Amino acid sequence: MESSWLETRWARPLYLVIVFFLTLGLLQVVKLYMRRQQLLRDLRAFSGPPPHWLTGNQKLFGSGHLEKLDEVVEKYPCAFPAWIGPFEVFFYIYDPDYAKTLLSRTDPKSKYFHKFLVPLLEEGLLSLNGSKWAQHRRLVTPAFNLNILKSHVNVIAQSVNIMLGKWEKTCGTQETVVEVFKDINLMSLDTLMKCTFSQETNCQINSTHNRFIEGLTECLEIILKCMYSFFYHYDIFFKFSPESRRLQKWTNIIHQYTGQVIQEKRKSLKDEKEQGETEKKCQDFLDILLSAQAKNGNGFSDNDLYSEVNTFMIAGVDTIGGTLSWLLYHLAQNPEHQKRCREEIRGILGDGSSITWDQLGEMSYTTMCIKESLRLCPTATAISRELSKPITFPDGRSLPAGMTVVLSIWGLHRNPNVWENPKVFDPLRFSQENYSKRHSHSYLPFSGGLRNCVGQHFAMTELKVAVALILLRFELTPDPTRPLILISKILLKPKNGLHLYLKKIS
Numbered sequence: 001m002e003s004s005w006l007e008t009r010w011a012r013p014l015y016l017v018i019v020f021f022l023t024l025g026l027l028q029v030v031k032l033y034m035r036r037q038q039l040l041r042d043l044r045a046f047s048g049p050p051p052h053w054l055t056g057n058q059k060l061f062g063s064g065h066l067e068k069l070d071e072v073v074e075k076y077p078c079a080f081p082a083w084i085g086p087f088e089v090f091f092y093i094y095d096p097d098y099a100k101t102l103l104s105r106t107d108p109k110s111k112y113f114h115k116f117l118v119p120l121l122e123e124g125l126l127s128l129n130g131s132k133w134a135q136h137r138r139l140v141t142p143a144f145n146l147n148i149l150k151s152h153v154n155v156i157a158q159s160v161n162i163m164l165g166k167w168e169k170t171c172g173t174q175e176t177v178v179e180v181f182k183d184i185n186l187m188s189l190d191t192l193m194k195c196t197f198s199q200e201t202n203c204q205i206n207s208t209h210n211r212f213i214e215g216l217t218e219c220l221e222i223i224l225k226c227m228y229s230f231f232y233h234y235d236i237f238f239k240f241s242p243e244s245r246r247l248q249k250w251t252n253i254i255h256q257y258t259g260q261v262i263q264e265k266r267k268s269l270k271d272e273k274e275q276g277e278t279e280k281k282c283q284d285f286l287d288i289l290l291s292a293q294a295k296n297g298n299g300f301s302d303n304d305l306y307s308e309v310n311t312f313m314i315a316g317v318d319t320i321g322g323t324l325s326w327l328l329y330h331l332a333q334n335p336e337h338q339k340r341c342r343e344e345i346r347g348i349l350g351d352g353s354s355i356t357w358d359q360l361g362e363m364s365y366t367t368m369c370i371k372e373s374l375r376l377c378p379t380a381t382a383i384s385r386e387l388s389k390p391i392t393f394p395d396g397r398s399l400p401a402g403m404t405v406v407l408s409i410w411g412l413h414r415n416p417n418v419w420e421n422p423k424v425f426d427p428l429r430f431s432q433e434n435y436s437k438r439h440s441h442s443y444l445p446f447s448g449g450l451r452n453c454v455g456q457h458f459a460m461t462e463l464k465v466a467v468a469l470i471l472l473r474f475e476l477t478p479d480p481t482r483p484l485i486l487i488s489k490i491l492l493k494p495k496n497g498l499h500l501y502l503k504k505i506s
């Protein structure tokens with residue numbers, strides 16, 4: 001009789017392989033079990049919303065609807081653990097003392113969050129840590145000095161006027177509903193291209209640039225989905241997933257765009273050199289990086305340059321675009337504040353035919369409205385760190401090294417223990433008198449500490465110029481049939497655009 005295959009000479013090695021893999025699997029299960037037990041012990045002092053046994057608190061965050069977070073912030077003071085599946089935790093904090101403790105340290109960015117962001121951002125300021133981050137930060141900071149910012153005011157005004165021209169064409173003399181979010185983002189791309197790269201792209205008119213904005217939106221959506229999905233934290237599931245392929249496709253589109261920006265800059269510098277133009281009036285961000293590269297040689301490689309340009313394109317467009325959009329929404333919702341801003345701006349700028357840096361400094365009420373809008377809707381809703389050593393908060397509770405801590409800027413700005421009636425739009429919270437009474441870490445739209453936002457003064461400049469020129473030309477009213485629904489896709493985004501009634505002021 002013929003012997004079964006199990007009795008052949010292959011049977012023994014096959015048994016050994018099966019036993020080997022079963023043992024490996026078992027060891028992995030034991031390791032995960034022990035990790036869970038350790039996490040439960042580490043987090044004993046903190047309560048939070050009950051997690052599902054498999055998916056954890058994914059339901060709370062995966063959808064991006066931040067109103068759910070408001071309820072949790074109200075119920076659990078200071079902080080709570082959010083489970084991402086059974087074996088991983090993101091520790092959320094939203095208390096000013098907790099924020100101050102975290103931001104006074106130098107913990108690196110959390111690898112769980114940045115794992116999905118790094119392919120998009122590459123090795124730029126937002127994702128770097130340690131000495132390389134410090135070197136890049138030193139090189140980049142001069143690009144935002146006062147003289148350079150002052151020179152941007154007129155350039156920003158030009159870009160805003162292009163957008164206003166488009167709106168005037170759409171509206172004519174009628175009050176008309178316009179979806180403003182897309183136009184504002186294109187305007188924001190236009191100013192960034194002009195101010196930081198001295199490039200005239202005509203992107204507000206030429207629709208090919210929409211691919212960059214679309215790509216950014218798609219990438220952030222995919223990354224958010226992956227961050228809060230327990231399975232995608234395992235490379236084996238992520239690498240072969242449709243999300244990974246989509247992320248790759250859109251990342252390539254964005255990277256091609258940034259590659260083009262550098263190429264064009266190098267070409268224009270070469271042309272200037274050939275024409276004997278050696279002296280430039282004002283250096284832009286890319287000039288500063290290119291000269292840093294020339295001075296530092298290998299210390300600042302082509303890849304470093306590429307990564308920083310990429311980071312600035314990604315960090316500088318949607319953030320300002322979103323913030324300006326929420327500001328217009330809040331002013332449309334609150335006509336009394338809109339009127340007061342317009343009166344202030346008219347008093348300073350007249351008809352707005354010219355605008356200067358000094359005039360921006362006089363717009364105190366408008367600035368309070370910008371700050372209050374950034375409080376209610378902080379476009380960057382959260383930042384995260386991985387603890388490099390244990391941390392003890394001022395109330396005596398501690399966390400061990402290795403924990404991922406998420407500072408929820410949204411939660412902090414809407415924390416009822418910090419802000420009275422947190423959901424009410426009240427610019428007077430930012431009057432000199434009220435502001436000086438507040439905790440130094442209760443308001444952090446641009447984060448704080450060493451790793452605060454390097455572009456924050458540029459952002460505030462653009463916001464002031466834009467809102468001033470918009471309010472001089474248009475009256476804004478909300479569209480009650482299409483209320484703004486905000487969701488967090490890493491940055492705040494409108495679920496269905498932002499529709500406002502625009503009426504030209506004659």
Ligand code: HEM
Binds near residue numbers: 454
């Ligand atoms: C209203 C607009 C903006 C908001 C709300 C905002 C918010 C933030 C926040 C919260 C951080 C901290 C991120 C973290 O620690 O993970 C940050 C960092 C950063 N922002 Fe902004 N940002 C804005 C505009 C800009 C602009 C216009 C640029 C550049 C042109 C920019 C470039 C950066 C960079 C490079 C970093 C990393 C800084 C570092 O780690 O050293 N941001 N921003």
